[in-house]
Amino acid sequence: MFKDATIDEINGSIELAWKAFHDYRKLSLKHRAAFMKAIAVEIDALGTSLIETAMKETNLPEARLMGERARTIFQLNSYADACEKADWLEARIDTAIPTKTPPKPDLRKMLVPLGPVVVFGASNFPFAYSTAGGDTACAFAAGCPVIVKAHPAHAQTSELVAGAILKAAEKCNMPKGIFTHIHSSGFEGGRALVTHTHVRAVGFTGSFIGGKALFDAANQRKEPIPVFSEMGSVNPVFLMPEKLKESAADIAKMYAGSITLSTGQFCTNPGLIIAVDGNDLNIFIDKLGEEIKNIAPGTMLHPGIAKLYNEKRISALAQKDVETVSVSSVAPKENQGTPTIATVHAHVFLDNPVLHQEIFGPYSLVIKCKDANEMLEVAKHLEGQLTSTLMATVNDVRENDELVEAVKNICGRFILNGVPTGVEVCLSMHHGGPFPATTDSRYSSVGADGIKRFARPVSFQNWANELLPDELKNENPLHIWRTVNNELTKDVIK
Numbered sequence: 001m002f003k004d005a006t007i008d009e010i011n012g013s014i015e016l017a018w019k020a021f022h023d024y025r026k027l028s029l030k031h032r033a034a035f036m037k038a039i040a041v042e043i044d045a046l047g048t049s050l051i052e053t054a055m056k057e058t059n060l061p062e063a064r065l066m067g068e069r070a071r072t073i074f075q076l077n078s079y080a081d082a083c084e085k086a087d088w089l090e091a092r093i094d095t096a097i098p099t100k101t102p103p104k105p106d107l108r109k110m111l112v113p114l115g116p117v118v119v120f121g122a123s124n125f126p127f128a129y130s131t132a133g134g135d136t137a138c139a140f141a142a143g144c145p146v147i148v149k150a151h152p153a154h155a156q157t158s159e160l161v162a163g164a165i166l167k168a169a170e171k172c173n174m175p176k177g178i179f180t181h182i183h184s185s186g187f188e189g190g191r192a193l194v195t196h197t198h199v200r201a202v203g204f205t206g207s208f209i210g211g212k213a214l215f216d217a218a219n220q221r222k223e224p225i226p227v228f229s230e231m232g233s234v235n236p237v238f239l240m241p242e243k244l245k246e247s248a249a250d251i252a253k254m255y256a257g258s259i260t261l262s263t264g265q266f267c268t269n270p271g272l273i274i275a276v277d278g279n280d281l282n283i284f285i286d287k288l289g290e291e292i293k294n295i296a297p298g299t300m301l302h303p304g305i306a307k308l309y310n311e312k313r314i315s316a317l318a319q320k321d322v323e324t325v326s327v328s329s330v331a332p333k334e335n336q337g338t339p340t341i342a343t344v345h346a347h348v349f350l351d352n353p354v355l356h357q358e359i360f361g362p363y364s365l366v367i368k369c370k371d372a373n374e375m376l377e378v379a380k381h382l383e384g385q386l387t388s389t390l391m392a393t394v395n396d397v398r399e400n401d402e403l404v405e406a407v408k409n410i411c412g413r414f415i416l417n418g419v420p421t422g423v424e425v426c427l428s429m430h431h432g433g434p435f436p437a438t439t440d441s442r443y444s445s446v447g448a449d450g451i452k453r454f455a456r457p458v459s460f461q462n463w464a465n466e467l468l469p470d471e472l473k474n475e476n477p478l479h480i481w482r483t484v485n486n487e488l489t490k491d492v493i494k
């Protein structure tokens with residue numbers, strides 16, 4: 001539908017972004033925040049046409065898309081507030097002690113923007129993790145121009161949002177090149193973006209293969225750059241014995257909803273459920289199976305995702321000693337994903353890497369363990385995850401110290417008695433996790449802390465007050481929180 005950008009056009013856009021960087025980074029935090037808020041206004045002004053376009057392109061229902069648009073607007077506004085508040089800058093000041101031997105210099109540190117950021121939007125979040133999504137908002141807050149590669153599964157939606165960003169840029173007098181929107185099918189364009197010398201960071205959400213390929217390309221550059229790829233996660237759920245005895249059927253009902261939410265197309269979808277085999281687990285499995293049978297298949301985001309889901313699902317169910325417990329009683333139509341539950345014994349799971357892979361869609365595998373030791377064994381063999389969940393009583397947690405530690409060790413968000421789907425946008429959220437969930441477990445792609453991904457620290461040593469950035473001046477003209485001589489304060493330095 002849209003013409004692919006040529007390599008020359010891609011290079012031209014990056015040159016423009018590089019020029020824009022030198023102007024944009026000098027703008028005040030207030031000005032950056034005003035730009036982000038203007039984008040939110042322009043997205044809102046797109047009204048129903050945006051929702052209708054996204055519905056056609058993604059097969060997602062209206063209510064979900066309305067909610068996601070509201071979330072995107074909230075992200076832009078709240079990250080704009082955070083940008084201005086400047087906590088993310090981590091301003092640190094240690095004043096000079098000339099009488100010390102040797103004399104201690106005046107040192108003042110803050111984060112500064114990295115440079116142009118390339119964003120690969122997610123297919124499963126056409127607004128919130130796409131063109132004007134979390135990565136773009138964080139990069140703008142940090143002081144970086146953005147080049148978005150539109151996801152081909154919602155190119156028209158992406159085009160509309162890009163138009164809103166460009167309108168806001170014009171209204172706020174942003175430098176030309178602050179934002180570029182590129183269509184490119186095939187991997188050549190994506191690679192050209194990531195390997196261009198003026199690109200200084202990448203945000204990606206999607207498959208492991210795609211995220212890792214771009215990470216590797218960036219690391220092979222003459223000057224490697226950070227790539228924040230959010231890739232797969234199976235989000236294991238550990239059902240602990242006392243909790244399972246108390247409420248097996250209720251948990252099953254809650255999990256049937258979480259596994260099939262948005263046809264399972266969430267990075268936080270619970271793909272593995274681990275428990276000790278026995279009567280209580282059987283009650284859980286029976287109830288979960290009953291619920292899943294009654295949930296109709298949904299049309300997936302694009303034919304490629306539906307094809308992958310069906311192939312991976314069929315392959316998993318065909319593995320030795322995997323038992324299919326339940327599939328939806330409604331036959332799937334073209335490009336639909338069938339809700340499916342299977343079981344396997346832990347010793348089989350531990351020996352078969354195919355069963356550890358993410359199956360992106362409404363699928364979950366229940367792992368039956370002999371005892372708590374085998375649950376621990378499973379936890380120790382799982383790869384890095386965005387989330388892990390414990391369904392547990394206080395006694396369960398207290399009596400299974402080692403298991404709790406092992407589960408915490410593999411994830412970025414550790415949930416007690418809930419479901420992993422649903423990611424709150426706030427400062428205390430961590431949406432990231434050890435590899436292969438992401439390429440850098442230290443950073444979150446949700447919440448204003450995500451701004452830090454696109455900035456780096458610089459220490460200013462012995463600089464005259466008048467030459468320092470406002471954030472570090474003695475008089476604290478921005479009235480921001482700073483750590484001065486090891487005390488958090490907004491005070492002026494006398």
Ligand code: NAP
Binds near residue numbers: 121152188206230304
């Ligand atoms: P994807 O295939 O990883 O594609 C995401 C974006 O990255 C697209 O713009 C794609 O370009 C680009 N890309 C992928 N591989 C590349 C490479 N080697 N070099 C350069 N660019 C590359 O993700 P998807 O289309 O959204 O979905 C495919 C699968 O990804 C799903 O079935 C699911 O398994 C997984 N997924 C996971 C999550 C999650 O949150 N964990 C979210 C969405 C999808 P092209 O479109 O031109 O190929």
